[in-house]
Amino acid sequence: MVMEIVDILEKILILAGMVTLGFAIGMLFNGIARKVSARIQNRVGPPVYQGFIDVFKLFGKKTNISHGWIFDLAALFSVSGIALAFLFLPVAGYSMLSTDGDLFLILYLLAIPALGFALGAGASGNPNAAVGVMRALMSMLAYELPLVMVMVAMMVYYNTTSLANIVAAQANMQWAFFIPIFFIGALVADMALQGMLMEKPFDIPIAPHEIATGPMVEFGGKHLGALMLYKMMGTVVETTLFVDLFLGGGVVLSVAQYGWLAYLVNFAVWFVLILIVFLIAVMIDNVLPRFRIEQALKFYWKYDALIAIFILIWIFAGVKI
Amino acid sequence: MKHEEWKKISRIMSKRSLWMVHFCTGCGAMEMPPVMTSRYDMERFGIFAMATPRQADVFLVTGYLAVKTLKRVVQVYEQMRDPKYVIGFGSCTINGGMYWDSYNTIKDLSKYIPVDVYIAGCMPRPEAIIDSFLKLMDMIDKGEAIGWQKYRKYYDQYKRNQKMAFEYRLDEVKPIKEDDKNES
Numbered sequence A: 001m002v003m004e005i006v007d008i009l010e011k012i013l014i015l016a017g018m019v020t021l022g023f024a025i026g027m028l029f030n031g032i033a034r035k036v037s038a039r040i041q042n043r044v045g046p047p048v049y050q051g052f053i054d055v056f057k058l059f060g061k062k063t064n065i066s067h068g069w070i071f072d073l074a075a076l077f078s079v080s081g082i083a084l085a086f087l088f089l090p091v092a093g094y095s096m097l098s099t100d101g102d103l104f105l106i107l108y109l110l111a112i113p114a115l116g117f118a119l120g121a122g123a124s125g126n127p128n129a130a131v132g133v134m135r136a137l138m139s140m141l142a143y144e145l146p147l148v149m150v151m152v153a154m155m156v157y158y159n160t161t162s163l164a165n166i167v168a169a170q171a172n173m174q175w176a177f178f179i180p181i182f183f184i185g186a187l188v189a190d191m192a193l194q195g196m197l198m199e200k201p202f203d204i205p206i207a208p209h210e211i212a213t214g215p216m217v218e219f220g221g222k223h224l225g226a227l228m229l230y231k232m233m234g235t236v237v238e239t240t241l242f243v244d245l246f247l248g249g250g251v252v253l254s255v256a257q258y259g260w261l262a263y264l265v266n267f268a269v270w271f272v273l274i275l276i277v278f279l280i281a282v283m284i285d286n287v288l289p290r291f292r293i294e295q296a297l298k299f300y301w302k303y304d305a306l307i308a309i310f311i312l313i314w315i316f317a318g319v320k321i
Numbered sequence B: 001m002k003h004e005e006w007k008k009i010s011r012i013m014s015k016r017s018l019w020m021v022h023f024c025t026g027c028g029a030m031e032m033p034p035v036m037t038s039r040y041d042m043e044r045f046g047i048f049a050m051a052t053p054r055q056a057d058v059f060l061v062t063g064y065l066a067v068k069t070l071k072r073v074v075q076v077y078e079q080m081r082d083p084k085y086v087i088g089f090g091s092c093t094i095n096g097g098m099y100w101d102s103y104n105t106i107k108d109l110s111k112y113i114p115v116d117v118y119i120a121g122c123m124p125r126p127e128a129i130i131d132s133f134l135k136l137m138d139m140i141d142k143g144e145a146i147g148w149q150k151y152r153k154y155y156d157q158y159k160r161n162q163k164m165a166f167e168y169r170l171d172e173v174k175p176i177k178e179d180d181k182n183e184s
């Protein structure tokens, strides 16, 4: 009995620590992105810990104007949804809540926080927010098609729908990234990632200069703080998904063989990999202007999806022959 | 004691992360692009231009205000979340500047909304703007930037002045009478 309670407590502690780690890395990434953009634009830029300062400042605001209980809950909904998605992903080969990390489940979990975001924006009743939500849903529709097709190709290739198994199959540096057909797949998915992270040229939903940050237009104070946490954690979750799919999830040492050392090294490698993937997105963000929504749709469905279909056919043919 | 420490931490945080409303009124706004971009780079201090008043902490009133603009300024100011700070920009916000005898511009901004820092000059150089931001940070740190509290305390007087201005009865606008010491 006592052992069980200790077990559960330990698990809760690990989960809480993991979520905290995710948020901390997200905030750090926000600062890094701003610093890197500043250096690209030949500026000095804010300190790398600017993300922490911003979030703490937002939570320290005195007045928090609410637009009804949906508006309040939506912020919570987004943060908890993205934390849940993070816990279901294999991070550095270590999954917290589910040992399978089913890909379909993760895709659904990724939609929950976005839905919360949309609900809150709808509750605020601002026309800019409505436009932003429309655009967010449209671009979600656009980038998910190629992404899901590449994922299905991977599922067929590895003969599993579990992300954990895909990560395990890529152990010993046999990354999907090094298989020529999935190298192309990684490029396709990276473009989809660009849309997921809402970086330029796909930052259509937030577009600060057009529709005043779209869905976030009425958010301020603690609500905005929660939304920023959601966005920051979102970068971690989405880059982790990419790393899990194509770069072996950052697993370099097997836990069975090396024990604690393996955890440390794997987490370090995972961190470096998601940082690289994120920095690529930030650099693309800095050199491109913004697409219009129909241009984004055209890009994803005409070029990205076409290549994804090609990959899909290739994999099916390869399996059958 | 503990509460005091929390207050101090939150002040340090809000001082290093001032988000600015992106709303430019007069010609002084011309000096903002160099301050924001590579030449003077205000993001070094965590100052960042936000798109909407809901998200912002600092309100820069960049220059002369016609009565019509004043209506928008008051709306924007009231939409911002506390604690909020106002920087009056250029001599037009101090005493009317070169519009001192105009029939439809207001002369002294601090009679309508509380101003924390003024920048003199027509128009102020980017160095002066950055200096004013540093001054504001210093004031936040010491707990002296309490314009938003004043606006709550003397709400009736501010509202009266605004109403007078909106009806173009500019000579009936009175300075704000403060009773005693304000504390943060």
Ligand code: SF4
Pocket (backbone or CB within 6 Å): B026, B027, B028, B062, B063, B064, B089, B090, B091, B092, B093, B097, B098, B121, B122, B123, B124
């Ligand atoms: S102070 Fe000078 S620069 Fe500024 S708004 Fe007035 S006239 Fe224009």
